[in-house]
Amino acid sequence: MKLQKQVFSVFAVIALLSASAVFAGEDGSDAEEYEKAAARLKDAPVPVPLGKVDATVNVDVAKRFDVSGYPTLKWKKGGEWSDYEGPRDADGCGHCKKLAPEYEKAAQSLQYHDPPIPLGKVDATIETELAKQFEVSGYPTLKMFRRGKPQEYKGGRDQFTIMDYMRKQSGEAAKLLPTVSDVKGFMDKALVKVIGFYDNLQDEKLRLYMDVANGMRDDVSFGYTLLPEARDMYRVNPGSVVVFTPEKFWTKFEPKYHILKTEKLTPLVGQYSAQSDKFYAEYTKNILCLAFYTVDWSFDYREAVAKDYKDIKFAIASEEEYINSLMVDFGLADSGEEFNVGCFKEMEPMEEYDDDEIREFLDKLKKGKLEPQIKSQPIPKKSSSNVKVIVGKTFDKIVGDKSKDVLIEMYAPWCGHCKSLEPIYKDLAKSVKKEKNLVIAKIDATANDIPDAYKVEGFPTIYFAPANSKDAPLKFEGDRTVEGFKKYLEEHATVSFGKSLRDEL
Numbered sequence: 033m034k035l036q037k038q039v040f041s042v043f044a045v046i047a048l049l050s051a052s053a054v055f056a057g058e059d060g061s062d063a064e065e066y067e068k069a070a071a072r073l074k075d076a077p078v079p080v081p082l083g084k085v086d087a088t089v090n091v092d093v094a095k096r097f098d099v100s101g102y103p104t105l106k107w108k109k110g111g112e113w114s115d116y117e118g119p120r121d122a123d124g125c126g127h128c129k130k131l132a133p134e135y136e137k138a139a140q141s142l143q144y145h146d147p148p149i150p151l152g153k154v155d156a157t158i159e160t161e162l163a164k165q166f167e168v169s170g171y172p173t174l175k176m177f178r179r180g181k182p183q184e185y186k187g188g189r190d191q192f193t194i195m196d197y198m199r200k201q202s203g204e205a206a207k208l209l210p211t212v213s214d215v216k217g218f219m220d221k222a223l224v225k226v227i228g229f230y231d232n233l234q235d236e237k238l239r240l241y242m243d244v245a246n247g248m249r250d251d252v253s254f255g256y257t258l259l260p261e262a263r264d265m266y267r268v269n270p271g272s273v274v275v276f277t278p279e280k281f282w283t284k285f286e287p288k289y290h291i292l293k294t295e296k297l298t299p300l301v302g303q304y305s306a307q308s309d310k311f312y313a314e315y316t317k318n319i320l321c322l323a324f325y326t327v328d329w330s331f332d333y334r335e336a337v338a339k340d341y342k343d344i345k346f347a348i349a350s351e352e353e354y355i356n357s358l359m360v361d362f363g364l365a366d367s368g369e370e371f372n373v374g375c376f377k378e379m380e381p382m383e384e385y386d387d388d389e390i391r392e393f394l395d396k397l398k399k400g401k402l403e404p405q406i407k408s409q410p411i412p413k414k415s416s417s418n419v420k421v422i423v424g425k426t427f428d429k430i431v432g433d434k435s436k437d438v439l440i441e442m443y444a445p446w447c448g449h450c451k452s453l454e455p456i457y458k459d460l461a462k463s464v465k466k467e468k469n470l471v472i473a474k475i476d477a478t479a480n481d482i483p484d485a486y487k488v489e490g491f492p493t494i495y496f497a498p499a500n501s502k503d504a505p506l507k508f509e510g511d512r513t514v515e516g517f518k519k520y521l522e523e524h525a526t527v528s529f530g531k532s533l534r535d536e537l
Contacts, residue, residue: 063103088449088512095509128172131189138194149198176201178246186250205249206242209257212265218255221279226292228256229263231270241273304347321375321394322349324359341394344375407481418461420473424480430473431486431497437470437528438497439508439521440486442477447491453512460517469499470521470528498526 070082087094087104097106097113105116139151156163156171166175166182174185178201187197206228209215218225228241238256245254266289268274273292282288304322321344351359351372359365364372375394408424415421422430422440431438441457443450461472477488485503486495494508510520522529 066103088452091509091511091516131172134189134191135194137191138198141191141195142198145199145202147202149202151194151198179243183247201249204242204246206245206254206256209255209262210259212259212262215255215257215259215262215265218253219276219279220253223278224252225276225278226252226254227274227276228254229266229268229270229272229274230256230258231260231263232258235271237271304349320345320347321373322347322358324349324351324354324364324372324374340391344394407479409476409479417458418465418472419458420471422473422475422480424475424482427475427480427482430471432502433471434499434502435469435527437499437521437525439470439472439517440495440497440505441474442482442486442488442491442493442495443474444478444491445476450492453492456512456514456517460514463514463518464521464528467528470525496520496524498524500526 066082066084073080073082085093087099097104106113107116108114135151135153142149142151154162156168156173166173174189175182176185176198177183185197187193209218209227215227218227226245228238230238230241241254241256245252248254263270263272266274268291274289275292276289277286323346349358356365359372364374406424408426411423411425412421420430430436431440441450441453443453457472457474464470464472475482477491477493482488485505487493495505496508497505506524508517508520510516525531
């Protein structure tokens, strides 16, 4: 079977189409580039006016255009406003210009490949319908086509990595295994292998299998055989697809291979790594438990618990690989223990492997009796400040207090708009300090876990949690002045400003 593959790169040529734009907010280099673009477009043969709006002052305008982060750019064409998704420098797409010569050199070389591998490019600012068809949202976008179907390009962006990636993509991912010896030799001690067993090349299922293999060629090795003796050796019928468990994962609790009836590509207790994490994603919908320790596949007890909890997926993760990432997120990096088990984001450190302790942990997890580990700054000491400082561990206690109305600001320490709001927020808290059932609070959203109901969409994000509606807080979108805040609070209060919950009934 001979296949042609194509990669095309989508280039942006100009910074803005013929349009008007609203620039919401200013953010360092973006603002400078915007000023440069405005100067150039002002003197263009067909002038294009650019404008800007301070969304922290013109709150109604920001609300009208659904501004939730800074800077936000909009452009208008034919009376319709749209989100601007083009490059953000005055000279066009810098990444496109950097890629262009490398892409051209790769194209020149790949034309001599057997068969030739053509590379093409499209100007998305002209071919707008084509860009829309292939969901192009940034520049440059590269896509690879196989049998007319687009696929994500996952290679590098210089001449040699482009060439290397495309050569590896050449031909079918599933390799023909013509002899029994080839079938046996295809197995691997450390990697999952998949073999399709067929009886003729015209089988429609074989073409479907090869298409699936092409889409997963970067993740799993595929082969296929037409030999009846190979089918007899593994006792499978024509059309069967078999997943072979790597030798290091073999266990007495499951077979060494199985016919693929679902997308099960992981053993009873496999290894969770950067290469395999995609295969474990589906299990997080239920329960996925990871054991963090120095991975040693001579460890005899890894399946002892897993076999009794078939509704939970287990994997082992290298502590060395995840000590600065996943274990930090789970609060385990500083546990000091040799063996740590985590399920979702609920973790328990252990001094050593203990069957009974793990079983107790899993039983509590299934019954919903585990206390979650919450990302939190240290609980602050009592302060005379009128603005209450909240952290992850105190959020539910303070914001969730059903006897209080709470105004809560989610901020980031580096946010310029947050710093501008700070004196206003302090003045507000001082002006309403006599309202004993009203709390003016803030939390560093970059350093603390926040409940899903309080979704942060840019900084600062402000919510009002009335006493009678803690699970459905109101997002504050009013005027960010002392007067604006007070007016809003007086209108929405339930147990402050002389109101009570009885008034709500």
